[in-house]
Structure formats: C-alpha cells, structure tokens
Amino acid sequence: MIDMPVIRVSISDIEALLGSRVTLEKLYKGLTKLKCEVDNVEGDILEYEANHDRPDLFSAEGLARALRPFLGLEGKQYHIVNSSIKGYSEGIPGRPYIALAVVRDVVLNEEAIVQIMQLQEKLASTYGRARRKASIGVYDLDKIKPPIYYRAVNPYETKYRPLNENREMTLRQVLSETEKGRLYGYIIESMERYPVLMDSEGTILSLAPILNSDDNKVTTNTRNILIDSTGLNPETVVDMVTIMAVNIAERSQSRIIEAVRVEHPGGLIIEAPRRKGNFISVNLSDVSRLIGVDISVEDAVRYLSLHYYTVRSIDGRVLTVEASIYRLDARSWVDVAEDIAISYGYDAIGRQADSLPYSTSIGKIHPLEYISRRVRDILVGLGFTEIANYMMTSIESQTTLMGYNQGVFVVENPKSDRYTAIRSWLTPGIIEVIIENKGKRARLAVFEIGDVVVPDESMETNARVERRIGIAVSHEKATLTDGLAVVRTLFKELGVALSFEKTMVPGLLPERTAAINVNGEQIGFVGEVKPEILYKLGLMNPVIVSEINLNKIINYS
The missing domain is CATH 3.50.40.10 (Phenylalanyl-trna Synthetase, Chain B, domain 3)
Incomplete structure (x- = not known):
C-alpha cells in the first residue's frame, strides 16, 4: 500500500481563496467528500492526505476550488x-x-x-x-x-x-x-x-x-x-x-x-493546457446497481455538478458527461459513479443497505505503521528502491562485517549457518544487498524498513524491539553529502527539525559520520563506510549508509 501525499495549507489562505469564512466542521466534511483525510490541525495550519489520483488537490488552490460547491459557493471560471x-x-x-x-x-x-x-x-x-x-x-x-x-x-x-x-x-x-x-x-x-x-x-x-x-x-x-x-x-x-x-x-x-x-x-x-476533459458515457441504471441506491437523472445532474462535470447530452438514463480538464482520475463510468455516491453520501447509502453489519469498534492505523508508510512513500518518491531482508541473520553478518561488538541475540540450536542470530541493526544486511548488486547499476539507492532486537538490561526480557529505517547510496562519486541531503529531505517531508553532530559508528569513517539529533536526542546516524571494508568486500564505489529509529520519530512527527 502506498501512502497518500500529505498536503499542508493555511486555513486563512483557504478562506481568502473561497472569499468566505469556513468552520472546521464544514472543512472536515468537505475534505471527506473529496476522499481526503485530515492529519492534523494546529492553529491556522491544516494537514491532510490527498489521493495520488487527485493531484489537483495537492495545494490550497485546488482544494478551495473543489470545496466551493460543497459549501454552497459559486465556482470561478478560468x-x-x-x-x-x-x-x-x-x-x-x-x-x-x-x-x-x-x-x-x-x-x-x-x-x-x-x-x-x-x-x-x-x-x-x-x-x-x-x-x-x-x-x-x-x-x-x-x-x-x-x-x-x-x-x-x-x-x-x-x-x-x-x-x-x-x-x-x-x-x-x-x-x-x-x-x-x-x-x-x-x-x-x-x-x-x-x-x-x-x-x-x-x-x-x-x-x-x-x-x-x-x-x-x-x-x-x-x-x-x-x-x-x-x-x-x-x-x-x-x-x-x-x-x-x-x-x-x-x-x-x-x-x-x-x-x-x-x-x-x-x-x-x-x-x-488541455482544452477538453475526458468524455464519459454513464448509464444510471448501472450506477444504481453498483452503489445500491436508485439515482434519478435530475439527482445525477445535481450530484455531478458538485464535482464540476458538464453534462453534454441525456438520452433516457444514459448521460454523456465531460470531466474537468484537471480530473486525471475520471476515465470511466465507474469513476463517475463514485463521485455520484460521494455526493449522495456514503452514510445515507449505508442506512439503506440492510445487509451491512453495524460497526462495533473504530479502526485506526498504529502510529508506527503510519510513520513507516510515510517514510516509504517519501523515499520511493526520491527514487529509492525498497528491499526486504530476513530478521534472522548470521552472527558474522551482524558483527564481523562492520566490526560491531555491541552484542546480538543468538539462536541456541540453529538449523542453518545463515540464520544463527536476530539482527540488532539493518546496515549489514543492506550492505550485503549492495554487494549482490554491484556492477549491475552505476548508481544504487536502496532502503529497508524493519524491526531489530537490541540488548537492553532495563527491559524485563533484556531485549528491546525497534522499528528502523536503513538507507544506502552507492555510486562512483558518492560522499557523506549525498546521505545528508537524503536525510534532510526525508525529515523536511516529515515536518521534523533535525541537527547533525560528529559521532562514531562501527565500520564508518569517524571524520565522515554524523549523528542525527532531534530535540537533543540522538535517533540515528549517517556516514561513509570505511574504504578498507569496501576493499575487503570487493566494492569499488563508496557506500553511504544511514539508520534511523522510527519509534523515536513518532514523538516528533
């Protein structure tokens, strides 16, 4: 599943574009009609998630335009x-x-x-x-x-x-x-x-x-x-x-x-720009069967006007409509039916569908899964490829590869030499992926989101499970600056302020490694792998790695 883009707007700017004051309640209802989800409201700032297929809603201007009909306001013609x-x-x-x-x-x-x-x-x-x-x-x-x-x-x-x-x-x-x-x-x-x-x-x-x-x-x-x-x-x-x-x-x-x-x-x-939108033939009998509610021609015309469709012809219960030039998602009658259903109201449709069971609880995505999806979406958008390694690994991979001696949990009776321990950090596994793919591409940019188990005597089990993001960039001219740029962009998109300071991490060059700090707390690192390690692994290009604790980002995002 790909996360929806998070859009940040000023409520007062929305009101200026609308030429009218709008309450938060009406704003929330309007956003629901547009398949948007409110993420956060803080003072004058509203953050919401918009569907990937509605890029016209990626800024305040498009949102204000789409909200107008649902607020009873006249649309503006260009x-x-x-x-x-x-x-x-x-x-x-x-x-x-x-x-x-x-x-x-x-x-x-x-x-x-x-x-x-x-x-x-x-x-x-x-x-x-x-x-x-x-x-x-x-x-x-x-x-x-x-x-x-x-x-x-x-x-x-x-x-x-x-x-x-x-x-x-x-x-x-x-x-x-x-x-x-x-x-x-x-x-x-x-x-x-x-x-x-x-x-x-x-x-x-x-x-x-x-x-x-x-x-x-x-x-x-x-x-x-x-x-x-x-x-x-x-x-x-x-x-x-x-x-x-x-x-x-x-x-x-x-x-x-x-x-x-x-x-x-x-x-x-x-x-x-385009001068014509997509022309779509819509049989209201098909629409009625799809959404489970009988829709009249008059109601359909009214509902479609709320989404800026232009009805070009009516032949019985068959309508030919033209979508707005910016509605890239409106391509078939099913897309039009969805807009009709939204305007009719899913809550009203639900009341008429006796077969639907009553909801007994409210579902909500876990914050850790939410931030993981956000990070995944951002890095894919930056051109990175996601990889997935096993949580089980070898002791040699976790310790010898990068000179790491912080301790890992080992399996008492392993059935395979490849899976003798539980990983305590992601970096070795990501570097192994770089090794497997060397020479296949001039530039490698990969990331992994996964759990690690870290020894922690303060816990009852002596172990702490953390969700982390690991990132690696490798090409002929890769430097620490590449890693810093990616981390800065990631945190900017998450809306989290960060700072860097010099640090030391096993296997990384001390003079080219930085701790990632948020609000005075170290939550990760970014740095260049030591040349002697790269030489031993047969890697000709520099490798920049970063590893960040997502559990801690939740507190600041």
Whole structure:
C-alpha cells in the first residue's frame, strides 16, 4: 500500500481563496467528500492526505476550488486563450518532450508562493515519479524574453545561477554541489549534453529536471507566470502543466490561461493546457446497481455538478458527461459513479443497505505503521528502491562485517549457518544487498524498513524491539553529502527539525559520520563506510549508509 501525499495549507489562505469564512466542521466534511483525510490541525495550519489520483488537490488552490460547491459557493471560471509565446524543442534523447503554458495577472503573497512550490514538488514526486517521468517548473515571465527553447548543451561550459544560490555554476557543478543536484542528478548525469530551458537571449531558465534559475524565480512581485514540464511522455507533460496552470489561475484576477504551442522535431506540436476533459458515457441504471441506491437523472445532474462535470447530452438514463480538464482520475463510468455516491453520501447509502453489519469498534492505523508508510512513500518518491531482508541473520553478518561488538541475540540450536542470530541493526544486511548488486547499476539507492532486537538490561526480557529505517547510496562519486541531503529531505517531508553532530559508528569513517539529533536526542546516524571494508568486500564505489529509529520519530512527527 502506498501512502497518500500529505498536503499542508493555511486555513486563512483557504478562506481568502473561497472569499468566505469556513468552520472546521464544514472543512472536515468537505475534505471527506473529496476522499481526503485530515492529519492534523494546529492553529491556522491544516494537514491532510490527498489521493495520488487527485493531484489537483495537492495545494490550497485546488482544494478551495473543489470545496466551493460543497459549501454552497459559486465556482470561478478560468479562460483558456491562444498565446503569442512560442516554444521550440530539439527533442533531447532520453527526455524528449516539453509543454508550456502561461497564467496572467496573478496576485501572490508568501503563502501563495509556498503553495505553488508545494504543488510543484508533490506533482514531481508522485505523478512525475520523482522527476524521472516528468518534472514541473514555474518562472516569472516578465523576466524572460520569449520564445522559449528546450535544448541540450555542454554541461562543462554552460553556466547559470541555480535557485537560492549566490554564484554561477556549471551544469556539472549543479549536480555535485547543490542538494537537488545530488538527489536527482542521476536522471541526467549519463547524458553527454544536458537539457536546459532558455529564452531568446540565451538566458537559462532551468536545468531540467534538476533546478531552476534564481534570476527568474517567482516572487510576490510576479504578475505573469510561465509554466513548463519536461518528461518522457507527451500526455504526462501536458497533464502536469494543466494541473499547475488551473491551480495558479485561482490566484489570477483575470483568470486567463494562455495555451502555448511547442514545436518538436518531426512536426509534433504539443499544446498545453488541455482544452477538453475526458468524455464519459454513464448509464444510471448501472450506477444504481453498483452503489445500491436508485439515482434519478435530475439527482445525477445535481450530484455531478458538485464535482464540476458538464453534462453534454441525456438520452433516457444514459448521460454523456465531460470531466474537468484537471480530473486525471475520471476515465470511466465507474469513476463517475463514485463521485455520484460521494455526493449522495456514503452514510445515507449505508442506512439503506440492510445487509451491512453495524460497526462495533473504530479502526485506526498504529502510529508506527503510519510513520513507516510515510517514510516509504517519501523515499520511493526520491527514487529509492525498497528491499526486504530476513530478521534472522548470521552472527558474522551482524558483527564481523562492520566490526560491531555491541552484542546480538543468538539462536541456541540453529538449523542453518545463515540464520544463527536476530539482527540488532539493518546496515549489514543492506550492505550485503549492495554487494549482490554491484556492477549491475552505476548508481544504487536502496532502503529497508524493519524491526531489530537490541540488548537492553532495563527491559524485563533484556531485549528491546525497534522499528528502523536503513538507507544506502552507492555510486562512483558518492560522499557523506549525498546521505545528508537524503536525510534532510526525508525529515523536511516529515515536518521534523533535525541537527547533525560528529559521532562514531562501527565500520564508518569517524571524520565522515554524523549523528542525527532531534530535540537533543540522538535517533540515528549517517556516514561513509570505511574504504578498507569496501576493499575487503570487493566494492569499488563508496557506500553511504544511514539508520534511523522510527519509534523515536513518532514523538516528533
């Protein structure tokens, strides 16, 4: 099971977008209608989980738009017009497609920028598969001289000033000297020439899909925004731009979106955003049988309007409807039936279904399982592969491999030499996976979430069970900085503040190992494996490992 993305919004910002005050009770009910789950409310900040198939709800703008009908408020219309701006793509091998759009007359404050950046990151990590499939960018159009070009350039000679940096860097330096470069650089580092967006004067807008330029970033003074998406599939980049454009348009005074045409090699033209949503034929008799409640045509039209469907034709009990252009999830009549059921009310459906048993208890996910799922989702989004080792292992693996002498629990009468002990840390098992896969990939990035048993005389059983996350990164130029970047990103997504300090861990370089501290408590480590151990194991590339106690993170997340 994949966790749903957690979205963080300001309630006062939602109210400003709605143009109306809203109580927490109404907000909760509205979120339920949108299949969202409230995670936390603290002061003005609301955190909720949105389904992966509803990326339009990944920011305050999309949430406010979706809530309007359920709060009895009129929807706001946006206008898509042809743009005079043109785009040209060289069809870069390995990442050939680009889509562009423009949103005019925006009014932004600091919270608006936070929401735009959140939407950008959530889209790229989920729908864009951690930027591998597609990425998304936004720019201050008034600082750019169109037309826009998407081309491949020499990474050693081409320079620009990356976002939030105070100096120019070559594209190769961006990959090795910036946090985003270290996280996502593997996507393009094997390319002979790197993909960039630039304007007619040769000013670089971004190194795709790594990092935008600081010179044309969106600020509170921005009034017109250029949006881009680059990726592997033409439909995906158009989807990304469409969602970003319609959400940003919620902050536009004129609500004008300009569709930009981008010419690709071979005569291919990609225009974004979409002008038409999916057309779906819906037989209400099928819907009634599916949800167990008879739905009339009049009720269906009313329920569908709450989800911004447009009814294009009615033939008896068969409706042809058009979904909104940003509803990527609405593809079949079953999807439409689900929205009808949501609007009707699952509670009302339940009252009419006599065969359903009464609930006798309230189910709730255990906090440890919840945080494990959150961490899994984040690391998969960062391009990591999950592995699973046995909890039973060998004494040699737990102790000799890394020079660990903290003690492990051993099996009294083992039936196999491979399973003579219970693991007390994850790192040795993860390194064994690195050994098994050496030479298969230039870059290995893996993680494991699992339990360990640690000797503890303060416990009645002399043992303590901990849930941990183990992480490893290995490639030709891997350093401690790679590990620090991953850990920082993980904790940022969890909303947990951390600090690092020098420490020592068996098998790791003392001068390149850091303790991970939260609120003054050490909860893990990150560091480089000693070269002599790598040599003994036959590993040519550096290996960076991290291990974190998830039981302790629960107290702070």
